[in-house]
Amino acid sequence: MARTRNRVLVRGMISPLHASLFGLTAGITGTTILYHLVNPLTAALGATNLLLYTLVYTPNMKRISIINTWVESIVGSIPPLMGWAACTGSLEPGAFVLAGVLYAWQFAHFNALSWGLRGDYSRAGYRMMAVTDPEIPNKISFSHFPQL
Template identity: 55%
Template sequence: MLISASAVGGYFMAPVAYDPTTFTACLIGTSLMSCSANAFNQWLESPYDSQMKRTQNRLLVTNKVTPLHAFTFANVCALTGGSLLYFGCNPLTAGLGLLNIGLYAGLYTPMKRLHIGSTWAGAVVGAIPPVMGYVAVSGQLDWAALVLALVQYSWQFPHFNGLSWNLRADYSRAGYRVMCVTDEVLCRKTTMRHSIALLGLCSIGAPLLGLTSYTFALDSIPVNLAMCYFAYKFYKTPDAKTSRNLFKYSLLYLPLIMILMVISRQDKVKDTQIASIVPHQHVIAN
C-alpha cells in the first residue's frame, strides 16, 4: 500500500496535466510489480521464514501455496505490470519497475543473510516507486525526481529500523545480518542521521531544485521535527516503546509529506488536477 501511495505521490508531483488512463496504468502496474517483488522475496526466503514468528504463518511456510505457484504468480504479475507500464505509461517506467524487482529479489533478498549493507540496498529499492510515478506522466528523469527518490530513501531508515528493532531475536534466529542485529549503535545513529536528512531535503532540497515552492519548506518543518523527535527518543533510549512509536510515526509521515508536496508543487496544473489530487491521496493513505 505504501509503495502504491508513493507512486501516486510521484505521479502528481510531475509538472504535467493529470491523465486518467496513464494514472490507472501507473497505479495498477506499480501495484502488480510490487506484488511480483514480494512474491519472489517470499519464494526465496520461505526456508527462513519458518524460523521467524513474524513470518511463520506465510502461505509458503504453511504449504497453502506451493513454490511453483508462488514463482508463477510472481512472473505473471511482473509480465502484466510491466506491460501495463510499458504501453500505458512509457518504456522508462516499465524499465524502472523491472529494475526494482531485480534489485529487490536479486540483491536485497539474498544480501540480508550476507551483509549489513542490505539495509542500504533495500532503501534504494524503496526509493524507486515515487520516481516511477513521476516518470510515468513526465517521461523523463530530472532533479525533481531525484529529490523524490532521496526523500523516500532516507525515510526507509527510521521506518525499517523502528520496525526491525523489536524483531532482533527473529532476524538473528533466521540468520539475517540486518543492521539492528549486526550493529545496534550504527542502527540508532543511522536512524537519527536520516531523520535529520529528511528535514534538510524538504526544507532546502525540494524548493531549491524546483520540486516544490518555498512554502513547502515551512509547512513540512513540523512533520520533519516530529520525525527527528521520535528518532532522537529511539537513539537515546532504544527500547520497545521508542522503536514502536518511531515505526508508527513513519507510517503517518510518508502520506503527510506527499500531500504537502503535491499542495506546494512548484509548477501546478490546477485546472485539471486540484479536484483529483486530494481524493486520490486520501484513498491511498487510508
C-alpha cells in the same frame, strides 16, 4: 519468523513453484502494462525494482551484510521515480529529490522495525544492524536537539 509464519507459502498452502510462477506472471504482466499503457521509462524502473528486490535484496543481501538496508532503501526510493516518469515521461531533478527523501527515510523506518524484530532476524541468520550491533540505540545521542 513470527511476522511471516502465517504467509501462504510458509504454511505450505501453495508450492514454491506456484508462487514463483505467479510472481513471474505478475511481474511480466505488470511490466508489459506499464510499457504499453504508461511509458517505457516507467516500465524499466518497475522491472529494475522488481529484479533488485527479488534477486538481490531478499534472497542474498539479508544474510550477507547490513548493506542490505542500503539496497532495500534503493528499492523503496524507486516508486517516486516511477510516479514522476509516469506523469512526465522523464526524470528531472525534482524526481531525484523525492527519491532521495524516501531513500533517507528508509533507514530510520527499517532500523526501527528491525530493532523490535532483532530476535527473529538473528534466529533467521539475517544480518541486520539491530542484530550485528544491538547497542546502537545506546550510542545515539539526542542531546544536540533542542528540547520541545
